[in-house]
């Protein structure tokens with residue numbers, strides 16, 4: 001019974017903060033089922049998200065449908081929990097995890113409240129140290145799992161309400177604007193950065209921390225907020241760089257305690273100018289702190305309650321560059337591979353270090369299009385982003401950053417301390433890279449996979465020699481057929497079926513036949529659609545309907561209804577055009593840029609000029625070769641023949657028509673001359689009247 005009670009007690013103390021559990025165990029509380037709640041004047045709240053965990057998470061058969069990915073997340077969270085077991089972090093309470101976001105607060109424990117300024121500073125410094133420790137933990141995990149997890153942290157301070165919700169699975173939580181803003185500091189932050197509010201900055205600015213003012217950040221529900229990036233531990237007192245809208249004057253060594261290439265570059269430049277004032281991360285301490293915030297060196301860098309490295313009894317051999325060159329050696333723990341690895345032929349390593357098990361490192365979905373899987377999102381924000389762009393966190397979408405200060409620095413280089421002589425397997429045989437640095441083979445591999453996934457272009461096919469010309473020809477024909485259909489539709493046709501296109505062509509041209517007026521040059525329009533494809537280029541075929549219309553109009557007007565007044569007018573027009581070459585050229589150029597159209601116009605002109613013989617329909621090629629007259633024109637089989645005898649017979653005597661045309665022409669010219677004369681006379685008259693008026697006024 002006692003054992004059971006002890007067990008229950010332990011569970012309760014694990015579920016709730018100690019002071020809350022004690023409260024629940026109190027007999028007095030058992031009779032009073034009121035909601036437990038507690039208001040706090042000041043609490044520091046931290047949200048820490050592993051920003052790229054969702055890229056790592058994937059559900060595959062090989063990883064037990066994502067279980068192994070969750071196992072690694074559990075390892076990370078357990079490591080963070082473990083930190084809280086250290087005495088130096090005893091003022092911090094873990095609140096919960098939301099996906100891959102870790103939420104904690106400081107100042108909730110009754111005897112560790114932020115009662116005054118010193119205690120506030122002390123507890124906020126504790127919280128910041130916890131963030132540094134989390135980063136260190138994650139770096140260890142990255143080093144041992146060949147991953148590149150990044151921590152994005154947001155911190156805020158202010159009043160909160162704490163309470164326990166639920167009867168069956170009671171949950172301790174904190175609420176309030178302070179919590180919301182802390183969450184926003186995380187969600188609007190940057191990977192490997194710790195973003196803090198102005199309030200946090202004001203508390204910590206005189207302590208041994210470096211900040212960079214980020215500028216204004218738009219926070220939903222709060223408007224624009226000035227925020228700061230906690231960049232590193234550093235010299236005390238006014239070491240903050242106010243760099244709003246400008247580059248930091250004295251750049252930090254690291255962003256959010258994480259060395260980035262940019263930070264290292266800046267740091268090395270600075271070191272060249274002046275000796276570094278900044279102590280190494282592990283050697284610094286917070287001024288004015290009685291309680292040691294950093295682990296003592298005699299504990300192998302681990303907290304008193306930390307889990308022991310399995311290898312720590314047998315010290316591993318030094319890395320190739322020696323321990324001094326690699327202060328993070330040996331790694332605290334190696335990870336078990338989460339799922340069976342393909343056969344890897346790893347080359348011998350220069351030292352006898354146990355090869356760290358490899359987990360697939362987070363990959364961006366852009367770089368590996370094959371890797372698509374459901375994702376675990378790190379927070380409520382990220383859950384909401386599941387339906388949006390995978391490359392953007394919801395914060396990126398919810399907030400538009402208005403600052404132009406502190407552009408996103410490059411990704412952290414976590415390989416600065418890695419042993420340099422670990423060979424890369426040239427043939428990884430698996431879809432994740434073996435080292436952060438992509439070997440050419442890996443890039444090639446990725447490219448091949450990308451190509452496999454990608455629909456091959458014609459160019460690809462040609463390069464690969466993988467082209468089926470027959471198939472492509474058919475495809476081309478189909479597309480041309482579609483073009484024709486579109487063209488026919490534009491023509492006002494209601495027939496859209498492919499068969500109908502062919503039928504329509506036949507029908508149209510056979511209407512010429514029926515009237516006996518089908519010229520030989522339009523043969524291609526009268527045949528099977530396949531013939532069109534074989535005889536004409538796609539461009540020509542696409543141009544057929546307008547040309548066909550043009551010819552049809554001409555034939556209808558001139559030849560079929562040759563005797564009608566309308567046909568006469570048409571003939572007259574054509575004659576006039578033929579007589580004036582330059583007008584014709586302009587007309588041709590204005591009407592249609594299609595070379596086929598130009599050929600058609602020339603054919604029409606020639607046809608209009610031609611004198612149809614009533615007896616012998618000599619096939620006079622009326623159009624000069626397109627090659628000479630229309631340079632660059634596509635070869636075409638347009639040859640304008642004179643009408644067939646049957647057709648010519650239908651027309652009435654052409655001579656009188658011609659005479660009539662000439663008479664009309666003369667008459668028109670005479671009319672034009674008269675009109676011109678009249679106008680001229682009128683203007684002369686007006687001028688003379690004007691002169692008279694001027695004379696009169698004068």
Ligand SMILES: Nc1ncnc2c1ncn2[C@@H]1O[C@H](COP(=O)(O)OP(=O)(O)OP(=O)(O)O)[C@@H](O)[C@H]1O
Pocket residue numbers: 098103173174175176179180181183184220221380381
């Ligand atoms: N106790 C808490 N635990 C976890 N997250 C919290 C808690 N309180 C607030 N948050 C988070 O803080 C963020 C801001 O909350 P707020 O109430 O201001 O906006 P919201 O409209 O609810 O947020 P959203 O638009 O993202 O849904 C939310 O993403 C919310 O998940």
